[in-house]
Every structure is written in C-alpha cells, then in structure tokens.
Amino acid sequence: MENLLRPLSVLEQPTPTLTLSPVVKTGWLLPYPVGRSATYHPLAGWGIPIGLGLLCFYGRLFVLAALHRSDLEWTLLGGVLGILVGWPAQTLALATISRGCAGQPHVTRLLTLTAWASLPLTLRDAVQSVYMLTTGQALLYPGLSGLLPVSAATPNPDLLAVSHYLLGQVDLYKLAALALLVFAVREGAQLSTPKALLVVSIYSILSLSLGTVLALL
Numbered sequence: 001m002e003n004l005l006r007p008l009s010v011l012e013q014p015t016p017t018l019t020l021s022p023v024v025k026t027g028w029l030l031p032y033p034v035g036r037s038a039t040y041h042p043l044a045g046w047g048i049p050i051g052l053g054l055l056c057f058y059g060r061l062f063v064l065a066a067l068h069r070s071d072l073e074w075t076l077l078g079g080v081l082g083i084l085v086g087w088p089a090q091t092l093a094l095a096t097i098s099r100g101c102a103g104q105p106h107v108t109r110l111l112t113l114t115a116w117a118s119l120p121l122t123l124r125d126a127v128q129s130v131y132m133l134t135t136g137q138a139l140l141y142p143g144l145s146g147l148l149p150v151s152a153a154t155p156n157p158d159l160l161a162v163s164h165y166l167l168g169q170v171d172l173y174k175l176a177a178l179a180l181l182v183f184a185v186r187e188g189a190q191l192s193t194p195k196a197l198l199v200v201s202i203y204s205i206l207s208l209s210l211g212t213v214l215a216l217l
Contacts, residue, residue, distance in 0.1 A: 056125040057079045057080075060079075066133070092107075094114065164215075165212060
C-alpha cells in the first residue's frame with residue numbers, strides 16, 4: 001500500500017520524496033540536484049560529461065590530422081589541459097567569487113554541475129568536427145571572428161588579434177554554456193539567480209582578460 005501511495009506523496013511533499021529516491025540520490029538519473037540534500041555518484045556526476053568532452057576533442061583532433069594541420073601538438077596539449085585542468089580551476093574560481101558574494105559553495109557539487117554545464121561546448125566540438133570532415137577545410141574563424149580575418153597587412157596586428165579572439169568566443173554554444181553555468185552556481189553555491197549571474201559575469205570578464213593576454217603572446 002505504501003508503494004501505491006508514493007506517487008501521491010510526490011504531489012504533497014515533492015522534495016523529501018525525490019531526495020529519498022535511491023536513483024536520484026546517487027545521481028544516476030539526473031545530473032542536477034532535485035533538492036539541496038542530493039548527492040552524486042562520482043562517475044555519474046562528472047565522469048560522463050568530462051568523458052564526452054574528451055571523446056569529442058579527440059575526434060576533432062583526428063579530423064585536424066586528416067586535414068594535415070601542422071599544429072596538432074599544441075592543439076592536443078591545450079585541449080587536454082583545458083578539460084582536465086581548466087575545469088577544476090574554473091570550479092575553484094567560481095567558488096571563490098561566490099564566497100565573496102555571500103554564497104556557500106559546495107565544491108564537490110559545484111564541480112559536478114560545472115562539468116555538466118560544459119555540454120554545449122562539447123556539442124560545438126562535435127558539430128565543428130562534422131563540418132570540417134564534410135567540407136575538408138579547417139575552421140579558421142570560429143564564432144564571429146570571421147568578421148575580422150587576421151591579415152598580414154593590418155596596421156595594428158595586436159588590436160586585430162585581440163578582436164579576433166574576443167569575437168571568436170561569441171556563439172550560441174558559448175551562450176548556452178554560460179546560461180547553464182549560472183544555474184550551476186545558483187545550485188552549487190546557494191545563491192539567488194541575480195547573484196549567480198553576477199558571479200558568472202565576473203568570472204567571464206576575468207577569463208576573457210586572461211585569454212586576451214595570451215592572445216598577445
């Protein structure tokens with residue numbers, strides 16, 4: 001009888017019922033917490049999105065190798081470090097900024113949620129790989145950077161390189177990832193949506209500033 005009445009108890013008290021569910025509690029069904037007390041199995045929490053990210057990255061690398069690109073070593077190094085090092089670094093940066101905004105970040109939960117928030121970027125790698133494989137041409141100008149193709153005859157190459165980098169960060173996949181990142185910070189640091197948006201905005205400005213400096217090197 002208790003099992004028969006359980007669906008009705010979801011309507012009356014949704015949070016306690018869902019957090020007691022072993023499927024939701026271990027995190028195998030949903031990547032995001034249903035309630036504040038939800039916990040995660042490590043593999044289901046971050047192994048799946050990070051594994052998909054590495055899989056799509058290596059697929060992109062094989063496509064670039066087929067197109068006879070000469071900078072594969074740097075692409076491999078940057079991609080692996082970006083996923084395996086950049087992801088924890090992003091989480092720690094978001095946790096630090098969240099504390100400054102009166103948040104209470106749970107690092108393990110935030111680590112999991114930021115991993116799932118990167119799925120749009122994984123999808124972007126997959127779509128771009130299919131495009132390059134179909135057309136037989138490497139993608140030289142991602143995002144909106146095609147509006148400012150780098151030319152050797154430009155009077156200010158540094159300014160054009162910075163503009164090329166910044167415009168290259170603008171696409172629908174990146175915007176979707178940022179939207180998911182706001183949700184991740186809100187749930188992982190127990191912040192309101194406006195404060196989570198502020199945290200992600202500060203992080204994005206710092207990240208773009210670092211990328212701009214690297215683009216000038």
